[in-house]
Amino acid sequence: MGRTVVVLGGGISGLAASYHLCRAPCPPKVVLVEGSERLGGWIRSVRGPDGAIFELGPRGIRPAGALGARTLLMGGDRSQTQHSFARPEPSAGASGHSVEDWRGCPRPLIPT
Known part of the structure; x- marks a missing residue:
């Protein structure tokens, strides 16, 4: 069974963390959880x-x-x-x- 990583927040840090997790040699399943209607946080x-x-x-x-x-x-x-x-x-x-x-x-x- 593969790993699942939950990233809390779709701001720049959450997006960067998700990006790097997906590019790992053995990438886990990445679930990004964002509380607002849009990604980007302060951006x-x-x-x-x-x-x-x-x-x-x-x-x-x-x-x-x-x-x-x-x-x-x-x-x-x-x-x-x-x-x-x-x-x-x-x-x-x-x-x-x-x-x-x-x-x-x-x-x-x-x-x-």
């Missing part, structure tokens, strides 16, 4: 009228070291190509402000 991506994707949740991640490199590789496993862009410096969060000035910055390009 809340919405599609604009022209198809552009906007993130209304966390502004980004700060990958560091081997764990950060693995985090970035996990995003690259998707079949869809994704482009990223840099935000203006300094960060509004780092300076204590609540709004960043994005004028003149390239718009994020995410295929639809």
Whole structure:
């Protein structure tokens, strides 16, 4: 009889845990339990009228070291190509402000 692993929560941590469990050499049956109607937790991506994707949740991640490199590789496993862009410096969060000035910055390009 195979193993079954129950992952509680469909936020980014629960999704990452499920992802890595499914890629294990002898993957268990993975059951993801989420209490809300959508996955993602704090991450809340919405599609604009022209198809552009906007993130209304966390502004980004700060990958560091081997764990950060693995985090970035996990995003690259998707079949869809994704482009990223840099935000203006300094960060509004780092300076204590609540709004960043994005004028003149390239718009994020995410295929639809």
